Every structure is written in C-alpha cells, then in structure tokens.
Amino acid sequence: MIQVNNLTKYYDSFCAVDGISLEIRQGEILGLLGPNGAGKTTTLRMLTGFFKPTSGTIKIDDLEIPKDTLEIKKRMGYLPESAPLYHNMLVFDYLTYVAKVRGLAKEDIPGRLQELSGLCGLADIMHKSIDALSKGLKQRVGLAHAMMTDPEILILDEPTSGLDPNQIAEIRAIIRRIGKKKTIIFSTHILSEAEATCDRIVIINQGKMVADDTTENLKHRAEKGTTFSLALYGETGKAPIKLLNTLDADLDIRQVAARETGTSLYEVKTGSSRDFRKDIYLKIKETDWVMAELTRESQSLENIFQELTKGA
Numbered sequence: 001m002i003q004v005n006n007l008t009k010y011y012d013s014f015c016a017v018d019g020i021s022l023e024i025r026q027g028e029i030l031g032l033l034g035p036n037g038a039g040k041t042t043t044l045r046m047l048t049g050f051f052k053p054t055s056g057t058i059k060i061d062d063l064e065i066p067k068d069t070l071e072i073k074k075r076m077g078y079l080p081e082s083a084p085l086y087h088n089m090l091v092f093d094y095l096t097y098v099a100k101v102r103g104l105a106k107e108d109i110p111g112r113l114q115e116l117s118g119l120c121g122l123a124d125i126m127h128k129s130i131d132a133l134s135k136g137l138k139q140r141v142g143l144a145h146a147m148m149t150d151p152e153i154l155i156l157d158e159p160t161s162g163l164d165p166n167q168i169a170e171i172r173a174i175i176r177r178i179g180k181k182k183t184i185i186f187s188t189h190i191l192s193e194a195e196a197t198c199d200r201i202v203i204i205n206q207g208k209m210v211a212d213d214t215t216e217n218l219k220h221r222a223e224k225g226t227t228f229s230l231a232l233y234g235e236t237g238k239a240p241i242k243l244l245n246t247l248d249a250d251l252d253i254r255q256v257a258a259r260e261t262g263t264s265l266y267e268v269k270t271g272s273s274r275d276f277r278k279d280i281y282l283k284i285k286e287t288d289w290v291m292a293e294l295t296r297e298s299q300s301l302e303n304i305f306q307e308l309t310k311g312a
Ligand SMILES: Nc1ncnc2c1ncn2[C@@H]1O[C@H](COP(=O)(O)OP(=O)(O)OP(=O)(O)O)[C@@H](O)[C@H]1O
Pocket: 011, 014, 016, 034, 035, 036, 037, 038, 039, 040, 041, 042, 043, 189
C-alpha cells in the first residue's frame, strides 16, 4: 500500500504540486492524468524518491520517504519519459549491464533476461543495437530495465508518448500484463490511454487533485448527462421544441444548424441518465412530421476531463 499525504512541491515560489493525498492499493493500475504542466512528472519523481517534497509524506508499507529512500528504490521500477538508454550497446549487453549494476547474481542473469524478453517482447531484438531500434522498441527495452529487479511497484512517466498507434497498443498490452501482478502508476495526458489501461484514474490540474475515481465510476458520471439529436424532414421551425417540452420540464431543447439541407435538427439535453428516445419517437409519431434521425450521445469522459481541467 502506498500512502501519499498532502504532498506539495514548490520550485522557488511556484507551486507545481499542491497538497495531493491518495492511497494506492497493491495490484492497482493507477493512471495519473492531467494536461501538460499539471504536475504529473513532479509527483512521480517525488514518489520514486528522486525529488524531495517541499512538504507532505509518502509511505510505502512500513517505509517512508526520505528516511528509507534506498530501500524504497529497491521496491520500485521507474521508466522516465525519455528512457536514458546507452544507444551504442546491443540490447542484450545493455540489459546484462543493468542486471549487474542492479546487483543480480551472475547465475541469475540469463534466466531474468529470458523472462523479461518474453514479458516485454524482446526476443527478436536482443542482438540489435539500441540506436537502430524504433521508439516503441526502445520503450520496451526501457520497461525491461525498469522491471529488472522484479519490483513490486512500477512507475511509468508517459510510457506511450510519441509512439504510433500500433506501438501504443503493444505497450498498453504489456502494461496490462505486468499489472496483473504489480502495482503500476503511470502518467498520461491522454484520457483514452488511462481509460484503456487503468482500474483507477486520478486527474490533476495545476498541481491539485480534481478527481480520484474508478474508471467505471468516471464513465458512469459521464453518462449522466445525455444529449439526443433529432432530425426532422422539412422546415419544422420552433414547433417541435414546444411539443417535446411537454415530455419533461427539465429537458433543454434547442434548434441547431441542420447537417443536411431539407431537414431541421434539434438537440435535446437532459441531466439524467434516462433514455428519452422512445418518448421522443412516440411524440413525433402523434404529428405529421417525418423523422430523419434520432440518436443518443452520452457526455463523454473527454467532456468530464475538459470540465475538470478548465483553465489549464
Ligand atoms: N525544475 C523545475 N523548475 C521550475 N519549474 C518546473 C521544474 N520542473 C517543472 N516545472 C514546472 O512545474 C509544473 C509541473 O511540471 P511537470 O513536469 O511536473 O508537469 P507534467 O504534468 O508532467 O507536464 P508534461 O505532461 O508537460 O510533462 C510546470 O509548470 C513546469 O513548468
């Protein structure tokens, strides 16, 4: 269990992280989400013991930063945003070197490299030079580096930044695979990334925590606001607004610019999760208007993220 209490970091007089408190359970995959400059890297660097907090505490089980930083570092693997690899080495030589530096016994190294090769998909590139690898493959080598000592906790700073969609999918699959056994905290500024990979999402904005919930709950929250889109053939003017208002006084209905000529388009907004499509259809059926389209658009997680990080 990781316990973060009132974590704060100032760079001179600028507050980059402002009183973050959270608990991360063993085996959780936690996404630290926020726009650029929100304070993600600073938070992760404090968690790994690289940066000293201005105030606040970080406890990992019975250990505490800064008192037990060395012991905590042994339990953690860290993949910084740009993995600092030795580019002129072969992957195999580099990982062997990392294993030695991290204190693995000589006889354990071949077995560990084989495990990491399977876990991170390195079999075909073990004997390639690092500088000849694509960014996605380099990131996999960086992951193997971070995993060398089989740490309980993995901290990954924007692990898919700058990768193409296929490489992103591969790294996500590796994170999910590793996450079955480890606690993983990773940062991203891309909501779909956190949604696709995490059990829980913490959103930070301008150094402050603005949301902390399971991915499911955040989605549920997003689904509460619903917009229905109704298109009718012909120029039907304001009359449909008056008619549909009889369904529920809380509906917010307005006419918007039609997507195709010869139709009138209306947006029907509700703050509840109730599906009004059937009611709208039956109301329109009472008239001689002809429906061209009726769709439901849930408020997306993207909207929630934008709302919570407004002003960033
Ligand atoms: N060494 C530093 N000295 C002064 N200010 C800094 C320093 N490092 C970061 N900052 C500032 O602190 C704020 C948070 O930076 P941080 O890198 O933690 O954000 P981030 O969420 O990781 O952003 P990004 O997604 O762009 O990496 C930013 O405004 C940044 O400019």
